[in-house]
Amino acid sequence: MDKLERLQPNLEGYLLDSAYDEMFAAPDQLRGHYQVLMDQFSALPRAEVERRKQAADLSFLNQGITFTVYGRDEGTEKIFPYDLLPRMITSAEWAIVEKGLTQRITALNLFLKDIYTEGRILADGIVPREIVYSCKQFRRHMIGLQVPRNVYIAVVGTDLIRLENGEFVVLEDNLRVPSGVSYMLTNRRVMKRIFPQMFRRYNVRPIEQYTQLLLGTLRSLAPEGRPEPNIVLLTPGVFNSAYYEHAYLARHMGIELVEGRDLVTHDNVVYMRTTSGLRRVDVIYRRVDDDFIDPMSFRGDSMLGVAGLFNAYRAGNVTLANAFGTGVADDKALYAYVPDIIRYYLSEEPVLKNVETYLCARDSERSHVLANLDSMVVKAVGESGGYGMLIGPQSTAEQREEFRRKIEADPRNYIAQPTIQFSRAPCLFGDGFEPRHVDLRPYVLYGDKVSIVPGGLTRVALRKGSLVVNSSQGGGSKDTWVLSQ
């Protein structure tokens, strides 16, 4: 303890327990790669840290880096909270993550192709048919459809957490319209401006190439015979919580940001309305959910979509990234089968493990879950963003009763996982460091090849003791540094 007290900044009350700590291996033992960070901070006067923090705040504010909170007045803009201390990942740790993510996206793509064409994996009984066909995200419309390069999921944001032993495991695959990458890029820009010396001391691998990689990925998925494809980003519009990100990505890729009302279809070809007339669209990076994208094929009340888009897609005249119906593979019940899916298609052992998962649809597992509700995390399979969750240890008796009823009414809709103490990283509060739970969302791109920029978005549960990192639920973010050797 002596050694800790001598260190600046203030580490009093820095909680170390069974959860993996990103900075300390033991109470008096700093992990090697955090030493420089600690020294640099110790050398900085407190006023200087404060000044830099304010500079960063201002920089976010001026750029209008905001997200919208639902359920309040429409258009309430909030600044995305962030923390000044970078989260670091060593090159050896990253090599494993990279390998595991590549393996996973490859297998999941093969799985999607299989279930929408031959259905071998279902016939072989590896994945039960009812899991796939009862999933709300399964799209009959996609059956038998040929997609360019057989790529269904071009952009993935996989949520990883670290177990108590430090091992990275997959908590969730986000295969529909994962967001947050603009925060990853902006965090980095702000950190470079605030801590230039620290960057020089560490050998941090760059991530700025992300937008160019994304553009290359989208271009490689263009329909045949369109050598210079017109690529657009389809946004639901300014009231969407991620609008800032959509505008950011479009601007940094140099492509048009379009809304549903900018697009029209004719003879199964998609056009955008420009001042010089209609211009054909070849690839759509869509940030609109399946349900809303084409009022003719899906939800008729959608104002965000483009009538006839799905038929144009079927006809092969336009590419959508991601494809329709990818949500079936990130269904939380299907998640339990991903290790088997990897073994089935690739004949390899999964590099990144899953979190232990109980399917409430199975009788024995359901009774186990119901008997242990106070120690488990229960999730609705179709929800995301931290909504529709029960965190057992932090719940009230009524909440558990409510979930018990829900589970019994619709077991297919629920899964449960043991409550995991995922890792903590130090965050700056006042002049002290305090540990908070973090996860990691790397972004994986799949076009003519798989590319992953080193790092990703580290999300932080800024509320003390909280395990929920979603921005809609009081989460923030930090810059993520993958170190070179």
Place this chain on the structure above:
Amino acid sequence: MLSRVADSLYWMSRYLERAEHTTRLLDVNLNLMLDEPPTSAERRWQRVLQALGSPRGMEWKGDAMALANCLTFDADTRSSVLACIISARENARHVREQISTEMWQRLNSLYLQVTRPELQAVAAGASQASEAPTEFLGQVMEGVHQFQGVTDSTMSHGEGWQFIQVGRFMERASATATLLEAYQPELWTAPDALPDSNEYLEWMGLLRSATAFEAYCKVYTADLAPDWILEFLLLDADFPHSLRFSIEAIHRSLEAVQDVSGGTRSDKLGRIAGRLRATLRYSSVEEIMSRDVVAYLHDVHSQCGEIHKAIYELYVDYSIQAALAG
């Protein structure tokens, strides 16, 4: 350029021009009111309303300050200064990635300035700070001018900028025409009578409402005469608030847009914009006054409306069938 983007830029610009015009009109009339007997208040404010195109839901109820407050702060009145700035900023937000960061920051901070909570009290009439509108109006004018400066110096003068120009001058042209029409009964019904001091003040007010007083004096000296005023506001080639200047600017920007996007489709738009430009270029004030001034103003106004419609038909709301055929 996306049609929706052109639409947003055009309206962003129009709303700001409208905010500026309303602001100036209020400022001038609040100021002139100090020199006049209260009995003339009704006529004055009726005319202000008329010069603003008789906004819906607005009427003279005997209290000048209440009306001015309403025209300034009432977010529910579409034509109030506040509502115009909110609409301009909303349009800018839809095309955030198309305008420069400096433009966005300037407009956003104007928006934050005019929506700050203290002003709500003034709007509700709870605060009796009668100075409030005057000071507020000054800030708005300054903010809009800065925005225009930043726009011209930080945004590429490409198609988007040209749509901003068209929006600004379209709004200005209609505003000037409506303004002249509102003053018509006092000015051109008895053109030969010499002005008394009250009339002189009114005419000065008219010129000030178009920021034209100083510029007018440079051309005609401080002798105010109805035909000169009309000539200046309608036909002057160099003054940026004259109708002719506005129409020339619209015509020039539309030609620039046509070079990029119009192709061969723009015959009609080019024709009607060119016709209006020629009308103003080759008219003389004697001719106009010898016929019917009001009819002339009406005609200019409706031609502006036609140009607006033609712009939308050509670049924004065109029918898909026609576009596919062409």
